[in-house]
Structure formats: C-alpha cells, structure tokens
Amino acid sequence: MSLTARDLMEPDVKTVSPDDDVAEVFKRFARYAFGGFPVVDDDERVVGIVTESDLVDLFEPDDETLWIPIGLPPFVDTLSYQVKRPWADLDLGVDLIRNADRPISEVMSPDVATVTPDASVDDVLDLLVGDDPDINRVPVVDDDGRIVGIIARQDVIRAFRDKRLE
Numbered sequence: 001m002s003l004t005a006r007d008l009m010e011p012d013v014k015t016v017s018p019d020d021d022v023a024e025v026f027k028r029f030a031r032y033a034f035g036g037f038p039v040v041d042d043d044e045r046v047v048g049i050v051t052e053s054d055l056v057d058l059f060e061p062d063d064e065t066l067w068i069p070i071g072l073p074p075f076v077d078t079l080s081y082q083v084k085r086p087w088a089d090l091d092l093g094v095d096l097i098r099n100a101d102r103p104i105s106e107v108m109s110p111d112v113a114t115v116t117p118d119a120s121v122d123d124v125l126d127l128l129v130g131d132d133p134d135i136n137r138v139p140v141v142d143d144d145g146r147i148v149g150i151i152a153r154q155d156v157i158r159a160f161r162d163k164r165l166e
Contacts, residue, residue, distance in 0.1 A: 003121040008159050009140045009149030015040045018047055018105035022058065025050060025104050038139045038147055039108045045145040048108035051134070055107065109134075114141045117148060121156070128153055 016025050016037045028037060029052060036051035113127045113135055127138050140149035 003159055003163075004117065005115045005119040005121075005124055005138075005140050005149070005151060006117040008121065008124060008151045008155050009117070010151070010155060011149045013038060013139070013147055013150045015044075015147065016050060016104055017041070018103060018108070020104045021100060022055065022102045022104060022107060023100040025107075026055065029055070036137055038112070038150065039104060040147055044147055046112055046114060046139050046141055046147050048105065048110045049112045049137075049139070050104050050108040051136075053134070054109065058107065112139060114139045114145075115151070116141065116143070121159075124151055124156060128156065 014028070014032055014034060014037060016028060016039050018039050018041060025037070036049055038046050039048035039050055041047050113132070115123055115127070115138055117140055119140075124138055127135055137150055137152045139147050140151060142148050
C-alpha cells in the first residue's frame with residue numbers, strides 16, 4: 001500500500017483570511033509554532049500562503065540596500081560592496097506601526113502549490129524538494145479548491161519513520 005496525501009496531512013489547519021491585517025497574523029505566528037499559514041477566502045478556498053519570511057521582508061526591504069561600486073582607472077572592472085543597515089538600527093516599532101493595518105493579501109504569495117487528498121507521496125515529495133526552496137508546506141484541497149488539510153515536511157518524514165518501524 002502506498003501513501004497518499006490523505007495519509008500524510010494534518011486535517012486541523014490553522015488559516016488566515018486575506019482581510020486579516022499584518023498585526024493579527026504576527027499574533028498568530030506568536031501563538032502557533034508554524035512557519036506559514038494558508039490564506040483562505042470565506043468559502044475556505046486557498047487564495048495564497050503567508051510565511052514568516054514574507055513578514056520579515058516588510059522590515060528589510062530591498063531598497064534599504066546600498067550598492068557602492070569601487071574601482072579607479074586604469075582598472076576596467078569594478079567591485080561592488082553591499083552595505084546593509086544592521087538589524088539593530090532598524091526601527092521595528094515604526095515599521096510595525098506603518099505596516100500593522102495592511103491586509104495580508106498585500107503580503108502573501110498568491111501562487112500556492114497544492115495537492116488533492118488522493119495525490120501520491122511522490123507528488124508531495126516533488127513539491128517539497130523541487131526547484132522552489134520556499135515550499136515547506138503543501139495545502140491539501142478538495143476538487144473545489146477548499147482546504148481539507150496541510151502537509152509539512154516533518155509530516156512526510158514522520159510517515160516514513162512510522163512505516164519503517166512497522
């Protein structure tokens with residue numbers, strides 16, 4: 001008997017709404033030991049995913065990086081040095097206040113890799129170890145796109161361990 005997504009998934013999924021604000025989602029990350037939440041609409045359809053790194057990006061935007069080219073004639077090539085302000089210099093309180101009311105729909109990733117309950121363990125593994133290093137969890141959806149479970153990497157590892165111990 002081969003494993004399916006149904007065998008691997010956790011059916012009790014903690015989710016957030018696209019209308020939840022950044023401050024509320026921060027509280028959920030503090031409350032639950034998850035690295036990301038599926039974002040679902042009122043009909044429980046998956047419309048995105050928000051991760052801790054999505055929120056961290058609010059406090060370290062790319063435009064805060066200063067690139068300084070170093071090079072003097074007669075040298076043709078230049079070296080570039082990246083200068084970033086240290087985390088201690090960032091005013092996290094101001095950044096949180098500035099972003100607290102933003103809806104999570106502005107921060108989430110709208111392209112979500114999902115599987116159906118009957119997907120094979122190989123399909124799940126292909127997503128978790130594929131070319132996108134940011135996929136650490138895979139929502140399980142029914143034929144209408146409604147969330148019915150979620151599979152994290154540790155769920156797959158635990159299932160393989162349990163099979164070995166049988």
